[in-house]
Amino acid sequence: ETGVTQTPRHLVMGMTNKKSLKCEQHLGHNAMYWYKQSAKKPLELMFVYSLEERVENNSVPSRFSPECPNSSHLFLHLHTLQPEDSALYLCASSQDQRSNYGYTFGSGTRLTVV
C-alpha cells in the first residue's frame, strides 16, 4: 500500500463509452497529478492540481476531463477515447506543488480502449 489508491486497476472500454478513473490519498498532501505511461515513452504529465485548483494542463485532449473535489480525491473522466489512449494512467501526490520532495504514486489503472 503506497498511500495513494487508484481504482479500478484495469479498465476496458469502447470508444463510445464514458468512464472515470479514481485516485485517493490520505497522506495529507496538497498536490495531485495525473500521468500517462505508454510503452517506450517517458511519463507524460497530464494535469496538476494544487489545493484543489488545476494549475497545469499539458495540452491534453478534451476527451480527458479531470476533477478534484477535495485535496484527497482526484478523478479523470473519460469519454469518446481513441485506441491510442490505451496506457497505464498513474496518479501521484506530493506535499505541495511548490516544494518537490518526491511524489507518491498509485499503482495505476491499465486502460484498454477497444
Add this chain to the structure above:
Amino acid sequence: AQSVTQPDIHITVSEGASLELRCNYSYGATPYLFWYVQSPGQGLQLLLKYFSGDTLVQGIKGFEAEFKRSQSSFNLRKPSVHWSDAAEYFCAVGGPDKLIFGTGTRLQVFP
C-alpha cells in the same frame, strides 16, 4: 531544453553482481534528482533523491546514487543485486514544481 536520458533500455545482470544504471540530464539550474523503481503492474516507488549537500546519496533497498555536476549525471548503483530487484528504473530531474522523467531502464536478473 530540459531533458533526461537513460541510455540503457535494458540491462541484464546475474544475481550477486554489481549494478550501475546511467542517467544524464540537461537542466538550466541546480536540479532536484530522483530515482524511482516500478515493479510489473505497480506504480513508481521512490528509491532516493538528491537536493543538495553530499553528492553520494543512500536510498532504500541498498541503492545509492552519485551526483556528478561536471558530467550532468546521477547514476544509480547497487553492490550486489538480488532477484527481487528486477524491475524498471526511472531517473527524474526537476525543480521545486516540476519533474521530468527518463524513458526507463528495464533490469533483468538471472540466478
